Amino acid sequence: MKNYLDIAVRAATAAGRMQRERLWSELDIEFKGEINLVTEVDKACEELIVGMVRAACPDHDILAEENDYAASGSSCKWIIDPLDGTTNYAHGFPWFGVSIALEIEGIVRLGVVYHPMMDELFTAVKGEGAFVNGRPIHVSVRQPLKNCLLATGFPYDRTWDNENNFDNFMNFQMAARAVRRAGAAALDLAYVAAGRLDGYWECKLKPWDVAAGQLLVAEAGGNVTNHAGEPFSVYDHRILASNGLIHAEMAAVLEKGNLPRLSECGRKTT
Numbered sequence: 001m002k003n004y005l006d007i008a009v010r011a012a013t014a015a016g017r018m019q020r021e022r023l024w025s026e027l028d029i030e031f032k033g034e035i036n037l038v039t040e041v042d043k044a045c046e047e048l049i050v051g052m053v054r055a056a057c058p059d060h061d062i063l064a065e066e067n068d069y070a071a072s073g074s075s076c077k078w079i080i081d082p083l084d085g086t087t088n089y090a091h092g093f094p095w096f097g098v099s100i101a102l103e104i105e106g107i108v109r110l111g112v113v114y115h116p117m118m119d120e121l122f123t124a125v126k127g128e129g130a131f132v133n134g135r136p137i138h139v140s141v142r143q144p145l146k147n148c149l150l151a152t153g154f155p156y157d158r159t160w161d162n163e164n165n166f167d168n169f170m171n172f173q174m175a176a177r178a179v180r181r182a183g184a185a186a187l188d189l190a191y192v193a194a195g196r197l198d199g200y201w202e203c204k205l206k207p208w209d210v211a212a213g214q215l216l217v218a219e220a221g222g223n224v225t226n227h228a229g230e231p232f233s234v235y236d237h238r239i240l241a242s243n244g245l246i247h248a249e250m251a252a253v254l255e256k257g258n259l260p261r262l263s264e265c266g267r268k269t270t
Contacts, residue, residue, distance in 0.1 A: 004102050008112040011052040012098040015045040016116030024092050045082035053078050065208050077103045081208035085184030099186035101211035111212030113190045122190040130193050130219040139222040139243035140195035148198035151180045151188040155204035167257045175253050189213025192241050193220035199242035199250050207234040223247045227254045
Protein backbone atom coordinates (compact mmCIF):
# COMPACT_ATOMS: atom_id res chain seq x y z
CA MET A 1 0.00 0.00 0.00
CA LYS A 2 2.91 2.37 0.62
CA ASN A 3 3.77 2.34 -3.08
CA TYR A 4 0.21 3.35 -3.96
CA LEU A 5 0.23 6.07 -1.34
CA ASP A 6 3.47 7.45 -2.77
CA ILE A 7 1.87 7.58 -6.22
CA ALA A 8 -1.15 9.47 -4.88
CA VAL A 9 1.00 11.91 -2.91
CA ARG A 10 3.24 12.69 -5.89
CA ALA A 11 0.26 13.18 -8.19
CA ALA A 12 -1.70 15.32 -5.74
CA THR A 13 1.20 17.62 -4.92
CA ALA A 14 2.15 17.99 -8.60
CA ALA A 15 -1.42 18.98 -9.49
CA GLY A 16 -1.55 21.31 -6.49
CA ARG A 17 1.58 23.11 -7.63
CA MET A 18 -0.02 23.68 -11.02
CA GLN A 19 -3.12 25.09 -9.37
CA ARG A 20 -1.11 27.43 -7.19
CA GLU A 21 0.93 28.67 -10.13
CA ARG A 22 -2.11 29.33 -12.33
CA LEU A 23 -4.35 30.93 -9.69
CA TRP A 24 -5.25 34.55 -10.45
CA SER A 25 -4.21 34.15 -14.09
CA GLU A 26 -6.42 34.35 -17.17
CA LEU A 27 -8.38 31.08 -17.44
CA ASP A 28 -10.41 29.44 -20.16
CA ILE A 29 -13.72 28.62 -18.48
CA GLU A 30 -16.39 26.30 -19.85
CA PHE A 31 -19.79 25.29 -18.53
CA LYS A 32 -20.84 21.70 -17.78
CA GLY A 33 -24.20 23.04 -16.65
CA GLU A 34 -25.90 26.36 -16.07
CA ILE A 35 -23.53 27.25 -13.20
CA ASN A 36 -21.21 24.21 -13.12
CA LEU A 37 -17.81 25.39 -14.30
CA VAL A 38 -14.72 23.63 -15.59
CA THR A 39 -11.41 25.37 -16.30
CA GLU A 40 -8.39 24.44 -18.36
CA VAL A 41 -6.60 23.83 -15.03
CA ASP A 42 -9.14 21.17 -14.04
CA LYS A 43 -8.46 19.37 -17.29
CA ALA A 44 -4.69 19.78 -17.13
CA CYS A 45 -4.57 18.53 -13.55
CA GLU A 46 -6.66 15.48 -14.39
CA GLU A 47 -4.42 14.70 -17.35
CA LEU A 48 -1.36 15.02 -15.10
CA ILE A 49 -2.78 12.82 -12.32
CA VAL A 50 -4.18 10.15 -14.63
CA GLY A 51 -0.90 10.06 -16.55
CA MET A 52 1.10 9.48 -13.37
CA VAL A 53 -1.32 6.82 -12.12
CA ARG A 54 -1.39 4.99 -15.44
CA ALA A 55 2.38 5.07 -15.74
CA ALA A 56 2.65 3.27 -12.40
CA CYS A 57 -0.54 1.15 -12.52
CA PRO A 58 -1.51 0.65 -16.17
CA ASP A 59 -4.07 -2.07 -15.44
CA HIS A 60 -6.05 -0.15 -12.81
CA ASP A 61 -9.44 1.43 -13.47
CA ILE A 62 -9.97 5.18 -13.14
CA LEU A 63 -13.05 7.16 -12.11
CA ALA A 64 -12.48 10.89 -12.44
CA GLU A 65 -14.55 14.03 -12.73
CA GLU A 66 -13.68 15.49 -16.11
CA ASN A 67 -13.45 12.45 -18.42
CA ASP A 68 -14.83 8.94 -18.81
CA TYR A 69 -12.25 6.17 -18.76
CA ALA A 70 -12.99 2.70 -20.07
CA ALA A 71 -13.18 0.11 -17.30
CA SER A 72 -10.92 -2.92 -17.53
CA GLY A 73 -12.58 -4.87 -14.75
CA SER A 74 -9.64 -4.37 -12.39
CA SER A 75 -10.22 -4.85 -8.69
CA CYS A 76 -8.37 -1.54 -8.18
CA LYS A 77 -10.01 1.79 -9.01
CA TRP A 78 -8.51 5.25 -8.57
CA ILE A 79 -11.15 7.88 -7.73
CA ILE A 80 -9.91 11.34 -8.65
CA ASP A 81 -11.10 14.91 -8.29
CA PRO A 82 -8.32 16.90 -9.94
CA LEU A 83 -9.57 20.26 -8.65
CA ASP A 84 -12.23 20.23 -5.97
CA GLY A 85 -13.65 23.73 -5.64
CA THR A 86 -13.59 24.79 -9.29
CA THR A 87 -15.99 27.69 -8.79
CA ASN A 88 -13.75 29.05 -6.04
CA TYR A 89 -10.71 28.60 -8.26
CA ALA A 90 -12.31 30.35 -11.23
CA HIS A 91 -13.12 33.34 -9.01
CA GLY A 92 -9.68 33.45 -7.39
CA PHE A 93 -11.05 32.36 -4.01
CA PRO A 94 -8.23 30.28 -2.45
CA TRP A 95 -10.23 27.34 -1.08
CA PHE A 96 -9.71 24.36 -3.37
CA GLY A 97 -7.66 21.21 -3.54
CA VAL A 98 -6.91 17.80 -4.99
CA SER A 99 -8.58 14.56 -3.93
CA ILE A 100 -7.26 11.09 -4.83
CA ALA A 101 -8.45 7.77 -3.43
CA LEU A 102 -7.80 4.13 -4.25
CA GLU A 103 -10.64 1.63 -4.00
CA ILE A 104 -9.65 -2.04 -3.91
CA GLU A 105 -12.34 -4.70 -4.24
CA GLY A 106 -15.03 -2.15 -3.43
CA ILE A 107 -13.35 -0.70 -0.33
CA VAL A 108 -11.52 2.64 -0.24
CA ARG A 109 -8.09 1.72 1.10
CA LEU A 110 -6.25 5.03 0.83
CA GLY A 111 -7.04 8.69 0.45
CA VAL A 112 -5.07 11.87 -0.16
CA VAL A 113 -6.37 15.43 -0.04
CA TYR A 114 -3.97 18.26 -0.79
CA HIS A 115 -4.68 21.92 0.00
CA PRO A 116 -2.08 23.73 -2.11
CA MET A 117 -2.62 27.24 -0.75
CA MET A 118 -1.87 26.03 2.79
CA ASP A 119 0.60 23.37 1.63
CA GLU A 120 -1.25 20.82 3.74
CA LEU A 121 -1.23 17.19 2.67
CA PHE A 122 -3.87 15.01 4.34
CA THR A 123 -3.29 11.26 4.01
CA ALA A 124 -4.93 8.09 5.25
CA VAL A 125 -4.53 4.37 4.71
CA LYS A 126 -7.32 2.16 5.99
CA GLY A 127 -6.45 0.84 9.43
CA GLU A 128 -3.39 3.05 9.81
CA GLY A 129 -4.78 6.41 10.95
CA ALA A 130 -4.94 9.85 9.36
CA PHE A 131 -2.22 12.47 9.03
CA VAL A 132 -1.53 16.01 7.86
CA ASN A 133 2.01 16.64 6.64
CA GLY A 134 3.02 13.46 8.45
CA ARG A 135 1.51 14.41 11.81
CA PRO A 136 -1.34 12.32 13.25
CA ILE A 137 -4.74 14.00 13.33
CA HIS A 138 -7.91 13.20 15.21
CA VAL A 139 -11.47 14.44 15.13
CA SER A 140 -12.59 16.94 17.77
CA VAL A 141 -14.13 16.01 21.10
CA ARG A 142 -16.53 18.95 21.02
CA GLN A 143 -20.15 18.43 22.04
CA PRO A 144 -23.10 18.95 22.19
CA LEU A 145 -24.20 20.16 18.77
CA LYS A 146 -24.98 23.67 19.99
CA ASN A 147 -21.26 24.15 20.70
CA CYS A 148 -20.08 22.87 17.30
CA LEU A 149 -18.90 24.31 14.00
CA LEU A 150 -20.29 22.55 10.91
CA ALA A 151 -19.84 22.71 7.15
CA THR A 152 -22.02 21.91 4.18
CA GLY A 153 -22.62 22.77 0.53
CA PHE A 154 -25.41 23.15 -2.00
CA PRO A 155 -25.99 21.28 -5.28
CA TYR A 156 -25.71 22.93 -8.67
CA ASP A 157 -29.42 22.34 -9.39
CA ARG A 158 -30.50 24.05 -6.18
CA THR A 159 -32.66 26.65 -7.96
CA TRP A 160 -34.99 24.11 -9.57
CA ASP A 161 -34.80 20.85 -7.62
CA ASN A 162 -36.40 20.35 -4.21
CA GLU A 163 -33.34 18.53 -2.83
CA ASN A 164 -31.38 21.75 -2.43
CA ASN A 165 -30.27 21.43 1.24
CA PHE A 166 -31.77 24.80 2.16
CA ASP A 167 -34.06 23.37 4.83
CA ASN A 168 -31.21 21.45 6.48
CA PHE A 169 -29.00 24.53 6.38
CA MET A 170 -31.59 26.61 8.22
CA ASN A 171 -32.21 23.87 10.77
CA PHE A 172 -28.50 23.49 11.53
CA GLN A 173 -28.07 27.25 11.77
CA MET A 174 -30.54 27.12 14.64
CA ALA A 175 -29.06 23.99 16.26
CA ALA A 176 -25.28 24.53 15.99
CA ARG A 177 -22.83 27.27 16.94
CA ALA A 178 -22.29 28.09 13.25
CA VAL A 179 -22.31 26.61 9.77
CA ARG A 180 -19.73 27.32 7.06
CA ARG A 181 -20.16 26.88 3.30
CA ALA A 182 -16.71 27.20 1.74
CA GLY A 183 -17.24 25.20 -1.45
CA ALA A 184 -14.87 22.20 -1.49
CA ALA A 185 -16.21 18.95 -0.05
CA ALA A 186 -12.84 17.20 0.11
CA LEU A 187 -11.36 19.99 2.23
CA ASP A 188 -14.43 20.13 4.46
CA LEU A 189 -14.03 16.43 5.21
CA ALA A 190 -10.29 16.82 5.78
CA TYR A 191 -11.03 19.59 8.28
CA VAL A 192 -13.49 17.35 10.14
CA ALA A 193 -10.72 14.74 10.31
CA ALA A 194 -8.31 17.33 11.70
CA GLY A 195 -10.78 18.52 14.36
CA ARG A 196 -11.12 21.99 12.83
CA LEU A 197 -14.75 21.30 11.97
CA ASP A 198 -16.97 19.12 14.12
CA GLY A 199 -19.37 17.88 11.47
CA TYR A 200 -20.30 17.99 7.80
CA TRP A 201 -23.27 17.00 5.71
CA GLU A 202 -24.22 17.39 2.06
CA CYS A 203 -26.25 15.83 -0.73
CA LYS A 204 -25.81 15.07 -4.45
CA LEU A 205 -22.06 14.61 -4.26
CA LYS A 206 -20.08 12.31 -6.55
CA PRO A 207 -17.63 9.59 -5.48
CA TRP A 208 -14.63 11.76 -6.35
CA ASP A 209 -15.88 14.48 -3.99
CA VAL A 210 -15.94 12.23 -0.92
CA ALA A 211 -13.84 9.09 -1.45
CA ALA A 212 -10.61 10.37 0.09
CA GLY A 213 -12.23 12.68 2.64
CA GLN A 214 -14.56 10.12 4.16
CA LEU A 215 -11.62 7.77 4.76
CA LEU A 216 -9.72 10.60 6.47
CA VAL A 217 -12.63 11.15 8.86
CA ALA A 218 -13.02 7.45 9.62
CA GLU A 219 -9.29 6.98 10.20
CA ALA A 220 -9.20 10.07 12.42
CA GLY A 221 -11.75 8.48 14.73
CA GLY A 222 -14.90 10.04 13.33
CA ASN A 223 -18.16 8.60 12.04
CA VAL A 224 -19.34 8.63 8.42
CA THR A 225 -22.83 7.49 7.40
CA ASN A 226 -25.62 8.47 5.07
CA HIS A 227 -28.20 10.93 6.38
CA ALA A 228 -30.21 8.12 7.97
CA GLY A 229 -27.21 6.95 9.98
CA GLU A 230 -26.68 3.86 7.84
CA PRO A 231 -23.26 2.61 6.64
CA PHE A 232 -21.82 4.91 3.99
CA SER A 233 -20.69 4.10 0.47
CA VAL A 234 -18.89 6.65 -1.70
CA TYR A 235 -21.66 6.00 -4.24
CA ASP A 236 -24.36 7.03 -1.77
CA HIS A 237 -26.70 9.92 -2.40
CA ARG A 238 -26.05 11.78 0.87
CA ILE A 239 -23.22 12.00 3.39
CA LEU A 240 -23.06 12.78 7.10
CA ALA A 241 -19.61 12.97 8.74
CA SER A 242 -18.83 14.01 12.29
CA ASN A 243 -16.58 13.59 15.30
CA GLY A 244 -18.97 10.82 16.35
CA LEU A 245 -20.04 12.56 19.55
CA ILE A 246 -22.63 14.72 17.76
CA HIS A 247 -23.59 12.22 15.05
CA ALA A 248 -26.96 11.26 16.53
CA GLU A 249 -27.84 14.92 17.05
CA MET A 250 -26.96 15.74 13.46
CA ALA A 251 -28.96 12.80 12.12
CA ALA A 252 -31.95 13.98 14.18
CA VAL A 253 -31.72 17.45 12.62
CA LEU A 254 -31.57 15.93 9.13
CA GLU A 255 -34.64 13.86 9.93
CA LYS A 256 -36.58 17.13 10.26
CA GLY A 257 -35.87 18.04 6.63
CA ASN A 258 -38.53 17.87 3.94
CA LEU A 259 -36.66 15.52 1.62
CA PRO A 260 -37.80 11.98 0.75
CA ARG A 261 -36.32 9.22 2.87
CA LEU A 262 -33.31 7.39 1.41
CA SER A 263 -35.40 4.24 1.09
CA GLU A 264 -37.77 6.14 -1.20
CA CYS A 265 -35.17 7.64 -3.54
CA GLY A 266 -32.44 4.96 -3.54
CA ARG A 267 -28.71 5.41 -3.77
CA LYS A 268 -26.66 7.02 -6.47
CA THR A 269 -24.50 4.46 -8.19
CA THR A 270 -22.71 6.61 -10.78
